[in-house]
Every structure is written in C-alpha cells, then in structure tokens.
Amino acid sequence: MNSPSSNSKNRIRNRFLNDSPDSSSASYPNSSAGRYQSPYRRIAVFGGVYNNHFALEALLEDSSRQGTEAIFCLGDLGGFGPHPDKVFPLLQAGDVQVVQGNYDHSIGNSLDDCRCGYTDPSDNYYAKLSYDYTFAHTSDRWKSWMKHLPSELRVDLGRFHLLLCHGSPRKTNEFLWESTSSTHFLEKLCREHQADAILATHTGIHWSRRLPENRHFVNVGSIGRPANDGNLHVWYTMITADDDRLNVEFLPLPYPYKALAKEMRTEDLPEAFVETIETGWWTTCMEVLPGKERRRGKW
Amino acid sequence: MSNYPDNEIAQHPLLELQELDYLWFQVAGTLCNLKCNHCFISASPANNKFGFLSLETIQQKLEESVGYGVKEYYLTGGESFINEEMIPIIRAIMQYGPATVLTNAIPITQDMAFEMAEIEEESIYSLEFRVSLDGFTPEMNDAIRGRHSFHRTLEGIRRLVHAGFLPIITTVQTWPEEKHEEVMDGFIHALKEVGYYRSRIKMLPLIKIGAEEARSGGYSESEQVTTDMMKDYDTGQLICSNSRLISDKGVHVCPILLDYDDSLLGDTLDDATKSYELKHKACYTCYMNGAICSNPSSGSKALFT
Ligand code: SF4
Numbered sequence: 001m002n003s004p005s006s007n008s009k010n011r012i013r014n015r016f017l018n019d020s021p022d023s024s025s026a027s028y029p030n031s032s033a034g035r036y037q038s039p040y041r042r043i044a045v046f047g048g049v050y051n052n053h054f055a056l057e058a059l060l061e062d063s064s065r066q067g068t069e070a071i072f073c074l075g076d077l078g079g080f081g082p083h084p085d086k087v088f089p090l091l092q093a094g095d096v097q098v099v100q101g102n103y104d105h106s107i108g109n110s111l112d113d114c115r116c117g118y119t120d121p122s123d124n125y126y127a128k129l130s131y132d133y134t135f136a137h138t139s140d141r142w143k144s145w146m147k148h149l150p151s152e153l154r155v156d157l158g159r160f161h162l163l164l165c166h167g168s169p170r171k172t173n174e175f176l177w178e179s180t181s182s183t184h185f186l187e188k189l190c191r192e193h194q195a196d197a198i199l200a201t202h203t204g205i206h207w208s209r210r211l212p213e214n215r216h217f218v219n220v221g222s223i224g225r226p227a228n229d230g231n232l233h234v235w236y237t238m239i240t241a242d243d244d245r246l247n248v249e250f251l252p253l254p255y256p257y258k259a260l261a262k263e264m265r266t267e268d269l270p271e272a273f274v275e276t277i278e279t280g281w282w283t284t285c286m287e288v289l290p291g292k293e294r295r296r297g298k299w
Numbered sequence: 300m301s302n303y304p305d306n307e308i309a310q311h312p313l314l315e316l317q318e319l320d321y322l323w324f325q326v327a328g329t330l331c332n333l334k335c336n337h338c339f340i341s342a343s344p345a346n347n348k349f350g351f352l353s354l355e356t357i358q359q360k361l362e363e364s365v366g367y368g369v370k371e372y373y374l375t376g377g378e379s380f381i382n383e384e385m386i387p388i389i390r391a392i393m394q395y396g397p398a399t400v401l402t403n404a405i406p407i408t409q410d411m412a413f414e415m416a417e418i419e420e421e422s423i424y425s426l427e428f429r430v431s432l433d434g435f436t437p438e439m440n441d442a443i444r445g446r447h448s449f450h451r452t453l454e455g456i457r458r459l460v461h462a463g464f465l466p467i468i469t470t471v472q473t474w475p476e477e478k479h480e481e482v483m484d485g486f487i488h489a490l491k492e493v494g495y496y497r498s499r500i501k502m503l504p505l506i507k508i509g510a511e512e513a514r515s516g517g518y519s520e521s522e523q524v525t526t527d528m529m530k531d532y533d534t535g536q537l538i539c540s541n542s543r544l545i546s547d548k549g550v551h552v553c554p555i556l557l558d559y560d561d562s563l564l565g566d567t568l569d570d571a572t573k574s575y576e577l578k579h580k581a582c583y584t585c586y587m588n589g590a591i592c593s594n595p596s597s598g599s600k601a602l603f604t
Contacts, residue, residue, distance in 0.1 A: 117598030120501070170318075171535075175598045179425035180371055182396030185320070188368025209423075287499060290397070290596040291465055292425040299497060 039156040039241075040069045045164070046236035047074035047101070047201025048222025051081030051134065053090060055223040055234050058255035060094040066238060066251070072153065074201040075101025075166040077146065078134035079114060079127075080224055081260060082267040088142050100149035101166040101202070102173040106131070107138055108147030117173040120287035127285060129270055154195075158241025160216075163195035167202040176200055176219060178207035179292035186217040197246060199239070204228075205293060206235050208248045218248050225273075226280040228289075228297040232257050310526040311578040314539055319367040319568065321593065322360070323544035323554050326352045326388060327376030332405055335433070335444045337471055339509040339581065340557050342377040349557065350547045351382045354391060360545050361395045363568050371397045371597070375554055380406035389426065390418050397424035399594055403448065404430045404455025404466070412462035419464075427594060428466040429501070430456055433473065435485035443473070457493040467499045467594065501595060504588045506555060508581045518580035528586065536589030537582075543571050554592060555581050 044063035049056055063071055073096050078084045091098060100108070102115045114131040118124050151172060153164040167174035169189055176186075186209060189198055197216035205228060206221025220237040221227055227235055233254040240247045261277045272283045281298040282289075289297070328349030331342035361372075372392045379385060379402050392398040419426040430452065434440030437449040444452075459466050468490065474482050483500065490498040507517045534540045544551040549563050550571035556562035556579055564571035577586075585591060 119593075119595050119598065123595070173598060175596060177425075177596055179423065180397045180594075180596055182368075182370050182424070184365045185368045185370040185396070287595045288598065290425040290594070291427045292419070294465055294497075294499070295463070 039158060041158060042066075042068050042238065042240045043070045043072060043155070043157060044068040044236060044238055045072045045074065045199055045218075045220045046223045047166070047220050048076045048204055048224040049073065049087055050076065050079045050130075050222065050224025051084050051087060052224045052234070052255070052260060053081075053083065053086035054257070054260045055253060055255040056087060056090045056094075058253055059223055059236055060090065060096075062251070062253060063236070063238070068238065070155075071096045072155070072164055072199075073098045074164060074199065074220060075099045075149070075172075076103040076201065076222070076224070077101070078103050078107055078138060079130045080269075080273055082263040082269060084134050084138040085142060088145070097153060098149055099153055099164050099166055100146065100151050100172070103131075103134070104146040104149055105151075105172065107135055108143050108145075108149070110135075110143070115173050116285075117167075117175060118285065118288055123285045123287045126270065126272065130273070133267070133269065157197075157239060157246070158243070160196040160241055160246050161194065162197045162199060162239075163193050164199045166200065168200055169193040169195070169198060173202065175203050175288065176217070177203055177205070177290050177293055178209070178219070180290045181209075181217070183209065183211060187211050187213075187215060190215045190217070197239075199237075206237060206250050208250075214244065214246075216246055216248065221250065223253060225276050225282070228280075228282040228293070230280040230298065232278075232280050311524060311576050311582075312526045312529045313574045313576050314534060314537060315574045316543070316572050317535065317540045319364070319541065319543060319572070320370040321373060321538065321542035321597075322364050322369045322371075322568075323373045323375060323542060324352055324357060324360070324388075325349055325376065325544055325546040325551075325554070325557060326357075326374045326379050326385070327382045328352075328547060329377050329557075330381055331377040332381055333378065333403060333445050333448055335431075335510065336514050337433075337443055337473075337505060337511040339506040339511055339555060341509040346377075349377075351384075352388075352545065352547055354384045354387050356545070356547070357388050358391055360568070361391065364395070367568060369396065371399065371594075373399045373401065373554075373592075375401040378403055378406065380411075386411065386414055386418075389415060393418055393422040393424055393426060397427070399427040399429060401429045401431070401469075402455075403432075403444070403452050404428070404459060405448070405451045407455045407458055409458045409461065412458045412464070416462040416464065425596075426464075428459055428464055429469050429594070430459070430466045431470070432456075432468050432486075433470055435482065435489040443471075453489065453493045456490065456495055460493070460495045465497055465499055466495075467501050469501045469503055471505055472502045473505065499595075503591055504584055506581050506584050506591075508555075508579070509558060518583060522580055522583040524577045524582045524586045532586075533589070537577075537585050538592045539575055539577075539585075542592070543568065555585070 155162045204222045208218040221235045223234045233252045238249045329342045329346040334343040433443045440449040539553045544554045551562040552575045
C-alpha cells in the first residue's frame with residue numbers, strides 16, 4: 001500500500017497542473033465532490049485565510065513540523081486582508097486541498113457580494129468593502145480556479161469517515177456556532193450526510209463537540225484573523241485518528257502580524273480591520289455573533 | 300387549488316417545510332402586559348384567545364423535537380414572562396438547545412435576570428433576549444406601546460445587562476429610511492443611559508395585520524405573494540420553510556399567522572410538516588424582507604440565488 005502522503009502528493013500536483021488553473025477545470029481531481037480518499041492518520045485542517053498569506057506560510061511550516069500527512073483548507077481564501085494573489089502559490093506549494101467557501105464561490109462566479117449570510121447592515125457594510133477589494137485584486141486565472149473548487153470533500157481518517165465542508169454540508173454559508181447548534185441538530189447532519197465527523201468553518205471561531213455514537217462536529221476556525229479572544233495569534237486544527245478515538249487539537253499559530261498590519265495599511269484597508277489584527281479583538285462583522293460568543297469578545 | 304372568496308385568480312405558492320430548524324413556543328398565548336397598537340396578533344391583558352403553555356407541554360414537544368434535529372428554540376407571547384413557569388421552562392429548553400426569548404423586559408426582576416444568567420452559565424448554549432422597544436424617547440415609544448412603557452422596558456434592559464446579558468433590541472421601523480442613522484444614534488444613546496454600551500439592535504418591518512391593520516388599514520390589493528414571484532427566490536428566508544410554532548391549540552405554520560384559523564396544522568410536529576399556501580397578505584412582508592423573525596446569528600441569504 002502506498003503511504004497516504006505520497007498518494008496525496010500525486011493528486012495535488014495534478015490539481016495545480018502547470019500552475020495554470022484556468023487551462024482546464026478537469027485538471028483538478030479535487031473538483032469531483034463526494035469521493036473518499038486514502039485513509040490518513042493525522043491531518044491539519046484550517047479555514048478562512050482571508051488573504052492572510054503570512055499566517056498561511058506559518059501554518060505550512062508548523063504543520064510539517066507536527067508530522068501531518070495532508071493539509072486541508074475549508075475555504076474563504078479572500079476577504080479582510082491584503083494581496084489575495086499571494087495566497088494561491090502558497091496553497092500550491094503546501095499541496096493543500098481546498099474546499100470552496102462562499103467567498104471563493106462569489107469571487108469565482110463574479111457575484112456582486114460575498115454571500116457571507118450577514119443580515120445586519122453594519123456587518124454588510126464592512127463585508128462589502130473587503131469583497132470589493134479582494135475581487136479587484138484577484139487575477140482571472142485564480143478566479144476561474146476557485147469557481148471549480150468542490151463544495152465538499154470526503155476523507156478517511158483511520159476508521160472515521162470525515163466530511164469536510166465550508167459552512168455546513170447542507171448550506172455553504174450556514175453559521176454553525178457553538179452556542180446556537182443543538183447536539184441533536186449536529187447528529188442529524190452527521191446521520192443524513194453519512195459522516196462520522198463533520199469539519200466546517202465559516203464562523204471564524206473554532207470549537208468542537210463530541211456527539212453520541214462516537215460522532216464529532218469540528219469547527220476548525222480560521223487563520224485569517226484572531227478568534228476574538230484577545231490573542232494576536234490565530235488557530236488551526238490537527239486531527240488524529242487513534243484506533244477508536246478521534247483527537248481534535250486546536251493549535252495556536254503565531255505569525256508576523258505586524259507585517260500583515262503594515263501591508264493592510266499600505267493597501268488602505270479599513271483601520272477597523274487592522275485594529276483586529278493588532279489587538280486580537282473583532283471590531284467588525286460582530287452582529288452575527290450569538291450572545292455567548294459576543295460576550296467573550298471585547299466589543 | 301383553493302377558492303378565493305372574491306374569485307380572484309391569483310395563485311399563491313405552496314411552501315414546503317424544508318427542515319425543522321427553529322421551534323417556536325407561544326408561551327404566553329395572546330396575553331400581554333401591554334397593548335401595542337401595531338401588534339400583529341393583537342395581544343393584550345384581556346386577549347385570552349390563546350393561553351399559556353405549560354412546562355409539561357413544552358417538555359413533551361422538546362422530546363418530540365429531538366428526532367427532527369431542531370437547532371434552536373424561540374419563546375414568544377404576548378409577553379413571555381407573564382407565564383409564571385418561564386424560569387423552569389427556560390431551564391428545560393437549555394438542556395436541549397439554544398433559547399431566544401421575545402419580551403418587553405418589564406416583568407423581569409433583577410433576581411430573575413441573575414437566575415437566568417446562572418442557567419445560561421451552566422449550559423453550552425446561548426440564552427438570548429429579544430427586547431421590543433419602538434422608539435428612543437418616551438414620546439416615540441409610548442405612542443405605540445403605551446404610557447410609561449419606555450422607562451419600564453429600559454429598566455428591564457438595565458437588569459438584563461447588569462446580569463451580564465447583551466439583549467437584542469428589536470424595533471419596528473416606523474420612520475423613513477433617510478432618518479435611519481439619526482434614529483440608530485438615538486437608540487444607542489438611550490441604551491447607554493441604562494448602562495448598555497455594547498448594544499445589539501435589530502430593525503423589523505411592520506406587519507400590517509392584527510391591531511396594526513385596524514390602525515393603518517393593512518395591505519393593499521397588490522401586496523400578496525403569487526406563484527410567479529417565487530422564481531429564483533430563496534425560500535429559505537421565509538421562516539415557514541424551516542420553523543413551526545406550538546400554541547395551546549396545536550402546531551401552527553409560523554408565529555405571524557397565529558390568529559388565522561388555517562395556520563393551525565395539527566396536534567403533533569408530524570402533523571405539521573405539511574406544505575402551506577402563502578395566501579395571506581402578511582406573507583408579502585416576509586417575502587419582501589426575509590429573515591424577519593430569526594436572530595442575526597442564524598444568517599439568511601442563500602448562496603445560489
Ligand atoms: S407569514 Fe411569513 S412565515 Fe408565515 S406563512 Fe406567510 S410567509 Fe410564511
């Protein structure tokens with residue numbers, strides 16, 4: 001049997017074939033959703049890059065030190081930060097398998113907004129600013145690549161069948177917050193989608209819950225901005241299968257945040273965004289937070 | 300196909316329940332400590348058309364809801380807190396999932412607020428309060444919600460905030476769009492006066508049925524949802540596609556149409572999974588505004604429309 005990592009390497013090389021994403025969408029084996037992959041033992045998973053290429057670079061280094069067999073990104077590559085085009089070569093270099101987020105779907109399909117799912121006008125105001133910036137600074141070839149990303153991936157980790165998606169398996173921009181997702185609701189999602197564990201992101205705050213019958217839900221969080229916890233680092237998730245146990249570890253990820261803040265200012269991105277990077281507290285798009293999560297923040 | 304009284308040929312869409320994500324409890328029926336002139340179910344101290352829900356009924360429905368994978372629970376009235384079993388009801392719900400209580404906050408004492416804070420602390424879920432306030436001055440609010448209600452509601456908000464909650468202030472938009480910022484500033488200032496510095500405010504559209512219909516004349520003839528209008532429309536925004544409401548009479552399609560006999564779909568959640576025809580004028584408000592009853596944390600807009 002081939003080692004999982006060599007399998008994964010071949011597959012991903014293919015997906016980034018010729019470094020020319022728009023040459024043919026068929027060159028990306030990843031674009032057929034629902035396919036099981038070789039069983040892994042230890043994988044790194046993250047979401048919400050939000051153009052934070054500094055954190056992505058740090059993640060690639062850190063996860064290889066941690067002995068991960070494959071790396072998965074659950075989407076939302078753009079938004080918030082500077083220079084969207086710096087993200088893609090890093091994903092490629094790290095053999096990262098990517099699920100399409102609502103941002104990637106919107107940018108890829110040239111939609112008029114990010115379809116983030118906010119309902120509050122002030123949340124939407126800031127979402128629009130970052131969307132317009134990302135759209136204007138993403139090159140066409142990567143837009144086309146994002147358009148063809150799969151909306152979900154199936155991965156085997158030990159004996160566990162994992163479903164990797166962006167918001168939820170039923171809706172890409174669904175918010176699954178820890179304090180507003182009942183356990184029986186999460187169980188139903190696992191049952192209906194035949195998964196032992198569902199891995200999602202979209203909210204920007206990581207959490208996990210062990211469900212009855214050894215099922216799991218994991219929100220892997222985001223590496224694009226701090227988790228509204230007053231820390232300057234971001235977080236990613238390491239998942240290991242150990243016989244009958246699935247271990248979920250949230251790992252803090254320091255990165256050169258000052259360099260990011262500097263680039264954001266040079267690009268004239270809103271000062272409120274930079275403040276989040278420099279303080280670890282969210283200052284925008286907060287109306288969407290449920291009470292418990294909102295109270296843990298500063299604003 | 301339904302027959303319309305005036306033989307109109309307008310065809311209204313039939314909407315399926317896609318998922319049962321949100322279960323509402325009409326916990327105080329139509330009984331309220333106030334008598335607001337825009338109330339779409341005409342709740343008042345004297346309106347006992349719908350009565351209180353008991354803890355026992357709620358417990359039964361909670362059990363029933365598990366099989367449907369209900370994600371969140373909402374409690375409404377009338378005024379939710381005039382049901383004296385509210386605290387045990389909230390405690391029971393928080394064992395199953397997150398709860399949101401719609402209230403004018405007037406009956407909430409400081410002790411109750413502290414006790415509810417403890418319940419939330421012990422649960423993994425959020426306990427949210429949606430407090431109705433329809434103006435940032437007594438003149439503006441009390442003209443709609445009754446004398447002295449402004450100060451009494453603000454005192455209730457103060458008690459909730461003192462216990463650590465961040466209530467969502469809901470306000471029905473009765474002012475023109477160009478005044479929006481001025482009004483928001485007014486609310487933010489009024490809330491700071493009672494110690495609420497991180498205010499969360501949600502604007503709601505007017506629903507022109509019930510007391511509001513009597514006040515303003517209701518909807519015009521053209522304000523209705525027809526089958527043609529559903530093309531490319533994200534039906535997930537309509538709460539009847541993902542919610543049902545329990546009253547003391549049974550299970551209804553949504554909290555808005557409680558007063559209409561045909562909103563009652565049956566006794567059990569199973570009975571109430573059937574489709575519903577969007578034939579009432581209030582459906583037009585939902586259609587135009589979407590997500591009017593959910594919390595902002597639920598999000599709304601679909602991806603592919
Ligand atoms: S009033 Fe709104 S929620 Fe109720 S049935 Fe009509 S559209 Fe659906």
